[in-house]
Amino acid sequence: MNPLFETYNQIMCTMEADYHDAAVRLGLSDSEFNILYTLYIEGSGCNQSRLYKKSGMARSTVNSAIRQMEKKGWLYLVPGEGRNTKVEVTDEGRAVMDRTVARIVAIEKKLFDAYTETEAETLIRLNRQFEQGLRRSIEEL
DSSP states (O other): OOHHHHHHHHHHHHHHHHHHHHHHHTTOOHHHHHHHHHHHHHOTTEEHHHHHHHHTOOHHHHHHHHHHHHHTTSEEEEEOSTTOEEEEEOHHHHHHHHHTHHHHHHHHHHHHHTSOHHHHHHHHHHHHHHHHHHHHHHHTO
16 A cells, blocks of 8 residues: 555544544533534534534434534524524533634634645645545445
């Protein structure tokens, strides 16, 4: 196997483990972390179907986590247009979000902002190219 590919693969796996570690250190499950992170980026009132797609989690996982987060008083659901349901963040949920995922987004932003514009554009271009090729190949399976 190509050593550069092995290195890339290891970096991706390590980053996934880093996000898991962040969730644990912040007192969140992976599902809670991913949902709050997605809502932090997308904003309160995000359609539940968009939340599935943006978080990368299965519908059943998102649905179960949302139910648990509703019980904790962090989120609530409201009808959207058509069959869509919107996920709203409560004041308590916003406070949790601010002390958890907002800190991670700030770290990511600080690291990203350390790149030159050319480096950032290259990083985005190469990752987008890889993701699009991966998606096309998976669709052909």
